Amino acid sequence: MIIDKAEVIVTSPDRNFVTLKLTTDDGLSGLGDATLNGRELAVVAYLREHVVPLLIGRDASSIEDTWQFLYRSAYWRRGPVTMAAIAAVDVALWDIKAKAAGMPLYQLLGGASRTGxxxxxxxxxxxxxxxxxxxxxxxxxxxxxxxxxxxxxxxxxxxxxxxxxxxxxxxxxxxxxxxxxxxxxxxxxxxxxxxxxxxxxxxxxxxxxxxxxxxxxxxxxxxxxxxxxxxxxxxxxxxxxxxxxxxxxxxxxxxxxxxxxxxxxxxxxxxxxxxxxxxxxxxxxxxxxxxxxxxxxxxxxxxxxxxxxxxxxxxxxxxxxxxxxxxxxxxxxxxxxxxxxxxxxxxxxxxxxxxxxxxxxxxxxxxxxxxxxxxxxxGIGVELDLDEAGRYPYVQAYLPYNRLADGTVHDW
CATH class of the missing domain: 3.20.20.120 (Enolase-like C-terminal domain)
Known part of the structure; x- marks a missing residue:
């Protein structure tokens, strides 16, 4: 299973979401969530400009290797933007692997430990x-x-x-x-x-x-x-x-x-x-x-x-x-x-x-x-309707912040 297509989809139905969709050469696709509330476009740029070019042609089944490659090859590690981007790739690959196996994802993770x-x-x-x-x-x-x-x-x-x-x-x-x-x-x-x-x-x-x-x-x-x-x-x-x-x-x-x-x-x-x-x-x-x-x-x-x-x-x-x-x-x-x-x-x-x-x-x-x-x-059991997503373009949004009575900015 070789990744031959990677799409970063931004949609804002009730709020902004960033979704990565990976597709393999044998037609399987997987989704990953890359939403970083209030800073969504930072992850979009990281994915589109830096991560997606590295994914095309990679083996979709090599999840651990891909994770380590994306984490270590950047040199500048950790942080919410990097880790949200890596998370989107990782979940999309798990979605693909579980679909290829014909199983819900939890089965590949060792099976259910509880009913709900x-x-x-x-x-x-x-x-x-x-x-x-x-x-x-x-x-x-x-x-x-x-x-x-x-x-x-x-x-x-x-x-x-x-x-x-x-x-x-x-x-x-x-x-x-x-x-x-x-x-x-x-x-x-x-x-x-x-x-x-x-x-x-x-x-x-x-x-x-x-x-x-x-x-x-x-x-x-x-x-x-x-x-x-x-x-x-x-x-x-x-x-x-x-x-x-x-x-x-x-x-x-x-x-x-x-x-x-x-x-x-x-x-x-x-x-x-x-x-x-x-x-x-x-x-x-x-x-x-x-x-x-x-x-x-x-x-x-x-x-x-x-x-x-x-x-x-x-x-x-x-x-x-x-x-x-x-x-x-x-x-x-x-x-x-x-x-x-x-x-x-x-x-x-x-x-x-x-x-x-x-x-x-x-x-x-x-x-x-x-x-x-x-x-x-x-897979993970979620599919993205691209036509419906296209009806709701990105809208700039920020989380609030706090000030104390004297005007000092405080933790929100």
């Missing part, structure tokens, strides 16, 4: 009543585990609140539950850590009173806290038995998590902005996290992320793969097949895409009663 994948959704609100309504709505959709995000009194707009979500410029149409704003400049949001730390424990107290002790609850601090602030939040949320607290503090400073661990037994999830195993070395080896959050799309594909998760398994750390709507259905399907195969699966983030996205990406995976099912179609 527990997934969590995103509930949020400006008030407790709004949050309660959002939780009930997610339960009606089948979710059995729910992330809870709350507005903070005195702050106008912060991450994760659907009713505060950015709208398409001049259209008033919600951007697929996506915080990225279509427009020439990023949206500015505000932040006050002390107000947040005072308010969030009261939210989870109210949610537990309303919904009881059994519902698995998650929360995302989105990298905004210092280590000691993170420790305080983790300790204050212990009475509410969270499934995890995500991204308490910027984890590039991995040693900071030692301090957090000293002060709280709340489970910690980290890694959605990590790209390689090198980002995880210390925090996995010292067991400073409980869930590994990387996405297949941003971490070098199935080949590399499987190795990271096998490393984590030695330390009883489980997967919690990133899965909002900036992961395309191609990336979501790849995560499902990997999640089915590994032993140390924990939970899968899952936000449902919009109708336009579903018309561009034809999916065979299914959602039922809180669980995701990858399906048994050969």
């Amino acid at each position: 994948l527990l997934a969590y959704g995103h509930a949020s609100g400006k008030t407790n009543d709004e949050i309660f309504d959002s939780i009930r709505s997610h339960q009606e959709q089948g979710y059995k585990a729910i992330r809870v995000q709350s507005a903070v009194p005195g702050l106008n707009s912060i991450y994760g609140i659907a009713s505060n979500a950015t709208f398409e410029a001049n259209k008033g149409v919600r951007y697929d539950h996506e915080p990225a704003q279509r427009g020439a400049l990023p949206n500015e949001e505000d932040w006050d850590t002390r107000a947040y730390l005072r308010h969030i424990p009261t939210v989870f107290e109210a949610v537990r009173i309303e919904f009881g002790a059994e519902l698995p609850l998650l929360h995302d601090a989105h990298h905004r806290l210092t280590p000691i602030q993170a420790a305080r939040l983790g300790k204050s949320l212990e009475p509410y038995d969270l499934f995890w607290i995500e991204d308490l503090t910027p984890a590039e400073n991995q040693e900071a998590l030692r301090l957090v661990r000293q002060h709280t037994t709340s489970p910690l999830a980290i890694g959605e902005i990590f790209n390689t195993v090198w980002d995880y070395q210390l925090i996995i080896r010292e067991q400073l996290i409980d869930y590994e959050r990387s996405a297949v799309t941003h971490t070098g594909g199935i080949t590399h992320l499987k190795k990271v998760l096998e490393f984590a398994a030695q330390y009883q750390i489980k997967s919690g793969m990133h899965g909002p709507t900036d992961i395309s259905p191609v990336g979501m399907a790849a995560a499902m097949h990997l999640g089915l195969a590994i032993h140390n699966f924990g939970i899968q983030e899952y936000m449902m895409h919009g109708a336009k996205t579903d018309s561009v990406f034809e999916q065979s995976f299914t959602w039922n009663d809180g669980m995701l099912y990858a399906g048994d179609k050969p």
Whole structure:
């Protein structure tokens, strides 16, 4: 199987997506997700100008060799652009190999370790009543585990609140539950850590009173806290038995998590902005996290992320793969097949895409009663409708950013 065609497809149905399609000389094709939210065209250029010329004529079955070649031959290694590009190639090659074998991809990864994948959704609100309504709505959709995000009194707009979500410029149409704003400049949001730390424990107290002790609850601090602030939040949320607290503090400073661990037994999830195993070395080896959050799309594909998760398994750390709507259905399907195969699966983030996205990406995976099912179609089970994709050209979009009350730019 020789690669004789490589196409980089950019489409923006409900939001921007970058997809790599590889085709072999015997007519098999595979898809890979290369979407990097807010910086999509950087990966497009990397693929089109630097990677695609290297793929034509290569053996599509040599997945490990191709991965190592793309990673090592660039010399300038790692980083989100490089690793998203490599991930797209890697997943497309796995898709082709599984189609050639006539099997769903998870079978080539060792077969299923479970029947389905527990997934969590995103509930949020400006008030407790709004949050309660959002939780009930997610339960009606089948979710059995729910992330809870709350507005903070005195702050106008912060991450994760659907009713505060950015709208398409001049259209008033919600951007697929996506915080990225279509427009020439990023949206500015505000932040006050002390107000947040005072308010969030009261939210989870109210949610537990309303919904009881059994519902698995998650929360995302989105990298905004210092280590000691993170420790305080983790300790204050212990009475509410969270499934995890995500991204308490910027984890590039991995040693900071030692301090957090000293002060709280709340489970910690980290890694959605990590790209390689090198980002995880210390925090996995010292067991400073409980869930590994990387996405297949941003971490070098199935080949590399499987190795990271096998490393984590030695330390009883489980997967919690990133899965909002900036992961395309191609990336979501790849995560499902990997999640089915590994032993140390924990939970899968899952936000449902919009109708336009579903018309561009034809999916065979299914959602039922809180669980995701990858399906048994050969490959990853997703096909791209090129004609439909062509109806939605790229639209410039940026993620928001934060400023404190004094004007200082803060972590978003």
